[in-house]
Amino acid sequence: MGNYSKALEFYEKSLQIKEKALPPNHPDLAISYGNIGQVYNRMGDYSKALEFYEKAHQIFEKALPSNHSHLATSYNNIGLVYNNMGDYSKALEFYEKAHQIKEKALPPNHPDLASSYNNIGQVYKNMGDYSKALEFYEKSLKIREKALPSNHPNLATSYNNIGQVYNNMGDYSKALEFYEKSHKIYEKALPPNHPSLAISKHDIGLTYENMREYSKASQFYQRAVDIAQISLPSNHPHLQLYRKRLQDVKKKM
Template sequence: MGKLMLKFGDFNQAEELYNELLDNPFNDSDRAYIYYKLGSLKNNQDKYEEAVTFYEKVLEINRKTPPEDDASLAPTYRNIGLIYHKMDNYSKALKFYEKSREIQEKTLPPTHSYFTTSYNNIGHVYQNIGDYAKALEFYEKTMEIDKKTLPPNHPDVCVGVTAATSLILS
């Protein structure tokens, strides 16, 4: 129900429902899921500090159960990185993007599509801080994976090429 409310942009109702669910006894997995959704909700409302707080609760819970480099933690690290990126806190964004990527490297095949997102996000941070050579390096990694895994006319192939081209032209 909360997911549906989020989808339709009814953030207040979704938040109310998720908070009610937190009041009931849960296992840690359910609690982490609700905190994750609350983090997404706060991110959509541009309440970044609150979003980070919820995502950190997810990490706190999930670090108890799976190993520190469990694949299920990578999206939470990435989302915290996205929020810090939106807040122009590039050093923290990079830290969380890198942690997500490190987990992916241990748990996924090297051409998995999640790497293109990670490399693209890291490239954007380097572009934002003016390290264009490093940004280009990550955009090229994105393009390499896309070329290996997608048809040449796929729109995602264009994303990497566009990012690299705009970087070269700027």
């Protein structure tokens, strides 16, 4: 629901019980550490996120066989934080480790494989390798279109990601087409103040700004700011970005 401080409070209560009741290398403890890591990652506190994800990973490496799906998730989580921190070579390294496990363990149309392709695509996008990014995003989308219901948030994520690549490539009409597909799903599937909706509105705003339609851009940025002020901590990088974009586009107007 995007209420990260509440999520942390309950995950920490859970962890306290597990730390007393379980041996220090129990996989259930690792799951708790992973959950806390995920909240810090969403809050934009990447060093804290890494700390908890690595605690989880150390337990999984000791306790589980090398091709276990939890280990793949763990590699994936660490890759995600490195991606958010801008360390793309590290991110790719961990995402590819996760992908190798998933390719062996899962059928070829499994949604977890789609997530894996998606993550690798995102790193290539961040590195500016747009043709590679599209290749992986489209692999992900094909699986999701087969495996998921038509209003599933992960499908929206896929459309959104492809939209971002087209936006970066300067193909703004294509970008808008995919962003709007994504946005329709998010509006149906998520609560009205969910952070993912703010991202979606920001991305549409950015495309309109690139098209020099500044008043439209300003409307979408404003909505992104409004949602983020309710759902994110005041120092979150996303909120700061939305505010800056809104100010910049108002100057252009």
